Amino acid sequence: MSGDSAGSSAPIRTLGILGAGKVGTVLARRALEAGYEVLISGSGDPAAIALITSVLAPGARAVRPEEAAREADAVILALPLGRFRELPVEALRGTLVIDAMNHWWETDGASEELGGPAASTSELVQEHLAGARVVKALNHMGYHDLDERALPAGDPDRLAIAIAGAPDDADRAARLIDALGFDPLVIGDLRSGVRLQPFAGAFGAATDREGLARIIEEFPRTERGREVLAALEPAALEPAAGGNGSMDA
Amino acid sequence: MDRITLGVDTFGDVMVDEKGRPLGEAASLRHVLEEGIVADQTGLDVFAVGEHHRDDYAISAPETLLAGLATRTQGIHLSSAVTVLSSDDPVRVYQRFATVDALSDGRAEVILGRGSFTESFPLFGYSLEDYEVLFEEKLGMWIELMKEQPVTWSGSTRPGLQDAQVYPRTDHEGGIPTWIGVGGSPQSVVRAAAHGLPLMLAIIGGEPQRFAPYVDLFHRAADQLGVARQRVGMHSHGHIAATDEQALEEYWPAYRAHNARLGAERGWPAMTKEHFLQEVEHGALYVGSPRTVAEKMVRNIRALDVQRFDFIYTAGQNLPSLRRQSVELYGSQVVPMVREMLADSERSGEDTAS
Ligand SMILES: NC(=O)c1ccc[n+]([C@@H]2O[C@H](COP(=O)([O-])OP(=O)(O)OC[C@H]3O[C@@H](n4cnc5c(N)ncnc54)[C@H](OP(=O)(O)O)[C@@H]3O)[C@@H](O)[C@H]2O)c1
Numbered sequence: 224m225s226g227d228s229a230g231s232s233a234p235i236r237t238l239g240i241l242g243a244g245k246v247g248t249v250l251a252r253r254a255l256e257a258g259y260e261v262l263i264s265g266s267g268d269p270a271a272i273a274l275i276t277s278v279l280a281p282g283a284r285a286v287r288p289e290e291a292a293r294e295a296d297a298v299i300l301a302l303p304l305g306r307f308r309e310l311p312v313e314a315l316r317g318t319l320v321i322d323a324m325n326h327w328w329e330t331d332g333a334s335e336e337l338g339g340p341a342a343s344t345s346e347l348v349q350e351h352l353a354g355a356r357v358v359k360a361l362n363h364m365g366y367h368d369l370d371e372r373a374l375p376a377g378d379p380d381r382l383a384i385a386i387a388g389a390p391d392d393a394d395r396a397a398r399l400i401d402a403l404g405f406d407p408l409v410i411g412d413l414r415s416g417v418r419l420q421p422f423a424g425a426f427g428a429a430t431d432r433e434g435l436a437r438i439i440e441e442f443p444r445t446e447r448g449r450e451v452l453a454a455l456e457p458a459a460l461e462p463a464a465g466g467n468g469s470m471d472a
Numbered sequence: 473m474d475r476i477t478l479g480v481d482t483f484g485d486v487m488v489d490e491k492g493r494p495l496g497e498a499a500s501l502r503h504v505l506e507e508g509i510v511a512d513q514t515g516l517d518v519f520a521v522g523e524h525h526r527d528d529y530a531i532s533a534p535e536t537l538l539a540g541l542a543t544r545t546q547g548i549h550l551s552s553a554v555t556v557l558s559s560d561d562p563v564r565v566y567q568r569f570a571t572v573d574a575l576s577d578g579r580a581e582v583i584l585g586r587g588s589f590t591e592s593f594p595l596f597g598y599s600l601e602d603y604e605v606l607f608e609e610k611l612g613m614w615i616e617l618m619k620e621q622p623v624t625w626s627g628s629t630r631p632g633l634q635d636a637q638v639y640p641r642t643d644h645e646g647g648i649p650t651w652i653g654v655g656g657s658p659q660s661v662v663r664a665a666a667h668g669l670p671l672m673l674a675i676i677g678g679e680p681q682r683f684a685p686y687v688d689l690f691h692r693a694a695d696q697l698g699v700a701r702q703r704v705g706m707h708s709h710g711h712i713a714a715t716d717e718q719a720l721e722e723y724w725p726a727y728r729a730h731n732a733r734l735g736a737e738r739g740w741p742a743m744t745k746e747h748f749l750q751e752v753e754h755g756a757l758y759v760g761s762p763r764t765v766a767e768k769m770v771r772n773i774r775a776l777d778v779q780r781f782d783f784i785y786t787a788g789q790n791l792p793s794l795r796r797q798s799v800e801l802y803g804s805q806v807v808p809m810v811r812e813m814l815a816d817s818e819r820s821g822e823d824t825a826s
Contacts, residue, residue: 245656265659274696275658278689327738329590332600366656367678421739428741 235319235399236260239295241288241310242302243272246323249370250299250361250403251280256373257402260284262291266302266309289314297399299361300324300348305331307348316354321396323361324348325421338421340447341454345387345416358388358396359416360407368429373404383408383432385425385439387416406432410439417451418442476773476814477780478807479518480511480799481553481707484531485730488789495792500530503792505540507785507799512545514803519545520553520583520707520782525591528733528788535568535580542576550576553672553707553782554585554653557614558606559592561630563638566617566648573642580642583672584611585653586660605629608663611652615667618647651705661686665693670703672780675756680706680772687776705780706772709787710758711794712765712801719760722794723787724748727757730788758783762801766809773814781810 238259240247251263261283265272269285276285292298292314300310304324322345326337337344345359361369361384374381383406386393390409397407410418419425424438424445442448484504487495495503508519519541521534531537534552541550550572555565565582573580586607593600609627616623620641626632642648653672654660664671671690673683687704694701709727713719724745732742751757758765769781783806785798 244659248658274693275662275689278692279658279685325739329588329600330603365677367682370682371679423739424741426739426741427735 233296235296235395237262237295238399239291239298240264240283241291241298241300243275243285244301245366246361246369247299247301248275248279249366250301250323251276251283253369253373253403255280255282257404259402262286262295264288264291266306292318297321297395303327303330304337304344305334308351310348310352312352312354315352318355319392319395320348320352320355320357321361321399322348322357322359322416325362325426327421339454340450342420343414343417343455344420345413349413356389356392357413358386358392359413359419360384360386360388360396360400363419363425363427364405364429365427372429375404376401376406381406381431382429383435385410385419385435387411387419388413408432408435408439410436414455417455418448422447423451424448474779476778476811477517477705478810479516479520479549479551479780479782480507480802481518481520481522481782481784482507482531482786482795483522483524483529483784484537485786485788485790486528486530487792487795490791490793497530501537503795504531504537505544507796508537508541508548508550509544510796510799511803512541512548514800514807516548516803516807518549518551518581518780518782520551520581522553523556523587523592524589525595526589528730535565535572538572538580539568539575542572542579545576545579547579549579549581549649551581551651552583554583554587556587556592557584557610558586558603559596559598560610562610562613562617563633566614566638567640569648570638570640570642573644573648574640578643581649581651583651583653584614585672585674588655588674602629611667614650615669618650620647656683656686658686658689661690662693665690665699665702666697668694668699668702670705670780672782673704673706673776673778675706675708677751677756679754680708680756681775684776687778703779704776705782706776706778707782707784708756708758709784710765710798711785711787711790712758712760712762712798712806713794714761716760716764719764720749720752723759723790726788726790733788762805762809765802766806766813769806769810770813770817773810774817 238254238261240251240263243263243265251261254261263283272285276283289311292311297319299321301323304326349357372382384400385408386396393409400407418439487500511519521531523534525532538550569580606629609629613625616625622635622637623633651670651672652664655674691701711719711723752759
């Protein structure tokens with residue numbers, strides 16, 4: 224879906240997943256179970272992931288990244304962060320994009336831009352994807368937990384997934400996360416996504432909504448939190464005019 | 473069903489003594505040697521050692537250690553787990569394992585993998601950016617070397633070969649038995665199938681059953697490519713003591729420290745005791761009495777339909793006495809129980825595969 228006509232309340236029916244690795248295949252399976260139509264892609268030729276898709280996410284359609292980006296109502300980024308500049312900018316204009324990527328130095332190499340304390344990686348992705356509506360979510364939970372521990376709404380053991388992004392986009396993403404089997408927890412603007420990155424307390428967290436909220440609130444008082452907040456522009460530390468949520472980074 | 477292969481595996485974690493004083497790398501290596509001898513005496517099928525290049529693991533040259541074991545063991549197969557082929561020269565690796573194979577009278581094996589650490593890349597002058605191509609090219613070359621015929625090969629990561637015969641040759645038909653070790657990446661599973669080699673799954677966290685689709689993927693990839701289906705094995709961590717309580721108590725402190733150290737490097741928080749117990753109860757850790765461990769092994773061997781299970785008996789700074797205890801109990805008690813339980817279920821017709 225392209226253009227601003229997307230409207231922030233349009234229901235998501237077709238989900239695109241860019242990346243058909245550990246996380247991409249798990250999320251595809253979850254989404255199919257939740258009743259979405261799923262388009263999944265690797266870096267190029269769909270033939271390369273056809274077998275993987277048919278065994279690990281039967282029912283999903285293997286396509287090129289541009290096609291998934293163009294035809295889906297929302298897109299999840301499940302590729303190595305180091306390759307985000309390959310993402311199709313035009314095809315994603317106006318689309319809700321859920322960034323599940325983390326800097327992982329073993330895959331991406333050591334990088335100050337992506338892994339340093341001042342890195343707010345979803346903002347980098349948003350800068351690249353001009354016109355897309357980027358939120359950060361699904362990045363902080365390991366793929367085992369994403370696979371094994373999805374539960375229906377209301378289950379007392381349900382785990383939470385944090386979402387950082389503009390309110391309307393985050394709300395849309397929240398409905399998707401809920402449908403995938405997790406309690407959504409909207410934590411603030413895109414920059415507050417630094418609270419979900421590697422080395423932050425929430426990274427790797429598989430816990431319920433209260434527990435996750437507590438960990439995320441703790442962030443400024445942790446060593447890493449202080450380092451990150453000091454490295455980010457000082458202006459970002461002041462509450463935005465209008466005081467939008469104390470949880471913004 | 474063919475007799476299942478049951479082995480033990482260690483990365484040669486650097487040890488401490490009862491007072492917590494570091495034993496050093498050399499002494500840690502000598503302990504591994506002794507553990508390999510114990511493993512042989514208890515009749516285990518495989519003793520496997522990892523390759524790492526960091527201060528918490530003493531083994532960087534698996535084949536040298538295995539050569540030492542070759543002359544002091546009788547029946548056990550001696551394997552790497554894994555050889556980081558990407559940052560080594562396949563010809564040299566093949567020669568060294570072929571030498572171990574000669575000394576051990578045909579007991580050398582290799583598991584090739586990417587490894588889960590990257591220190592070997594800068595150490596040997598390779599770039600992490602070439603991670604994929606290094607592994608794929610060198611694996612391709614390895615498969616040529618396994619034929620033990622004159623090799624003609626060319627690639628971008630190493631000078632080519634023209635009709636080069638590599639020595640020593642082994643007595644194996646088809647070369648040194650070689651497995652491919654993979655973590656959770658479906659792409660790696662499919663690639664392993666394409667090479668026609670057996671697959672070793674590293675299952676180090678989460679519910680083992682979730683790997684069942686990967687086993688299916690491996691076999692279906694082989695079918696689709698028209699190559700023969702190969703065996704699948706798994707390796708996972710654990711510890712064995714007389715009782716469940718004792719095993720948990722002995723294992724947790726070192727495991728916690730080990731996990732916390734890895735987490736600090738990679739950016740995840742320290743593991744809670746609750747999460748640890750969850751891993752023991754439902755996940756990938758085999759910690760408990762011989763019966764508890766055997767029952768869990770049998771459950772997962774059946775669920776994943778694997779033909780090999782290697783028990784990683786070290787994780788962090790376990791005391792030498794506890795490591796030895798784990799190997800002894802595994803070989804003398806767990807393995808016979810596992811074989812019995814598998815045979816029982818076969819007799820009772822639960823498993824009709826032949
Ligand atoms: N592993 C986890 O537990 C976990 C949890 C949460 C988030 N994450 C994050 O999720 C992302 C994926 O992780 P993973 O573990 O699933 O990695 P993975 O198994 O290595 O898979 C990566 C996938 O991305 C594809 N890809 C590469 N470049 C692409 C491009 N330009 N466009 C579309 N697809 C592309 C790859 O396809 P090709 O084979 O064609 O290159 C492959 O299918 C990473 O950013 C990671 O940090 C991981």
